[in-house]
Amino acid sequence: MxxxxxxxxxxxxxxxxxxxxxxxxxxxxxxxxxxxxxxxxxxxxxxxxxxxxxxxxxxxxxxxxxxxxxxxxxxxxxxxxxxxxxxxxxxxxxxxxxxxxxxxxxxxxxGKNTLLPPSSAPYSRARIRLISDHINRTLIPSFYRFLQTSSNTPDSDEKLVENGKEYRESLEGLGEMMQKAEKDGVEGLGMWKEGGEIGWTDVMVGPWLFRSTNVLAHYRSFDLLPPSAENSKFAAWIDRLFAHPAFKATCSTEDLYIDSYERYAWNRPNTSQVANAINSGRGLP
Ligand SMILES: N[C@@H](CCC(=O)N[C@@H](CS)C(=O)NCC(=O)O)C(=O)O
Structure with a gap:
């Protein structure tokens, strides 16, 4: 239906x-x-x-x-x-x-846990921040652009494909950056690494990955992890991250997100400052 x-x-x-x-x-x-x-x-x-x-x-x-x-x-x-x-x-x-x-x-x-690599590893810290820059300037805006492509506008079918592709590419870009960072021996990749603990990139992007599996799955039939060899590492990362006690402790039940984002999915006028910024092509607040 x-x-x-x-x-x-x-x-x-x-x-x-x-x-x-x-x-x-x-x-x-x-x-x-x-x-x-x-x-x-x-x-x-x-x-x-x-x-x-x-x-x-x-x-x-x-x-x-x-x-x-x-x-x-x-x-x-x-x-x-x-x-x-x-x-x-x-x-x-x-x-x-x-x-x-x-x-x-x-x-x-x-002296308890930390999210970033230590200051004695400035290059690793910089690489982690570079990944965060991608998350903030590319991945997050494209998440909202895709979600707000409402099916009640005339050009919605093409826009949906285009904006879905843009979001998919931002996720692939994230996976590639994580992969490359690991290869380069970057410290502090958090739950990306098996046996790792929560890190900076996990907290930066985790909430939108989570909403991709419920809000985008519901409103845009989006599959965050279509099975493929390239996705297996990303999939294992997501599983570890979503199961971490600090992550789980902050998650409500899925119906809460699906209800709360209906206004975004239909691009209702004045949904929020974020939604208005996306609609007018401005940077996020
Ligand atoms: N750049 C802000 C964005 C925060 C934000 O947009 N929060 C939303 C809720 S998800 C909000 O408070 N919206 C109220 C509004 O749109 O007036 C941050 O990173 O903290």
Whole structure:
């Protein structure tokens, strides 16, 4: 049966494993993470909190309603945002990639896990950042372009093929970069390597890979991993990453993502700042 826009709205509360994690982090802590259950930018940061074992409280907010408590932390009212009670008065931080850098620096001083290779390996760090650059500037925008190619526009069939191809190529590009980095002896490739632990590239891209297996699979019949010899390494990576306790702890049940992204899949007007940026050809907020 063809899909139709059933008018579902995004959800406001985590489900499944993520709900258990929210409940386990409801007590006051020095850092409060302001998040939304469906948001991949939030999930990046959330996985890092879990893996780096940095104490935090999580507070679910509706970023489209822009409560004052969020706007105080994040000028555009975007999640994720942090409220840092370690300062008096408390200070704020936003932008997922900046928050990740902050968490990594915080973890370094506590001597626990880290996401990046050590500073004694500057070239490895640079290669990891190069892969992140591909994720942020190519893969993520092409994910949304593909998802927002709504089947209710006249040119949608060609656009769907074109945008699906563009997303597929961005994934292949990622696989090639990881493969090449491994061959070059780059450290810190995280779960890409068998027996590895969560690393920088895992948190950067994991949330969109996960949504490819539910949201894109549902709305675009997308198969993240069509079986092929080239894909076997990528497939093993995804399996390891999705099964990691720090990753799983931040995942809601699939229905939550499918409902929350219906507005993107039908490209409803003013879905979000990200969706508007994609529609107008601007960079993501
Ligand atoms: N560049 C931001 C993007 C964050 C973002 O777009 N978050 C979305 C939720 S997934 C949001 O808060 N949207 C509210 C809006 O569009 O007004 C980051 O990396 O943190």
């Amino acid at each position: 063809p899909l139709t826009d059933s008018g579902k709205s995004y959800r406001n509360e985590c489900t499944g494993d993520a709900l258990v994690t929210v409940n386990a982090h409801s007590r006051d802590e020095a850092i409060t993470l302001f998040g939304a259950c469906f948001c991949p930018f939030v999930q990046r940061v959330w996985i890092a909190f879990e893996y780096l074992q940095i104490p935090y409280k999580v507070r679910e907010v509706d970023p489209y309603k822009k409560p004052k408590s969020l706007l105080e932390l994040s000028p555009k009212g975007l999640v994720p945002a942090l409220r840092l009670e370690t300062f008096d008065p408390p200070r704020a931080l936003n932008e997922s990639t900046v928050i990740l850098e902050f968490l990594e620096d915080t973890a370094l001083s506590s």
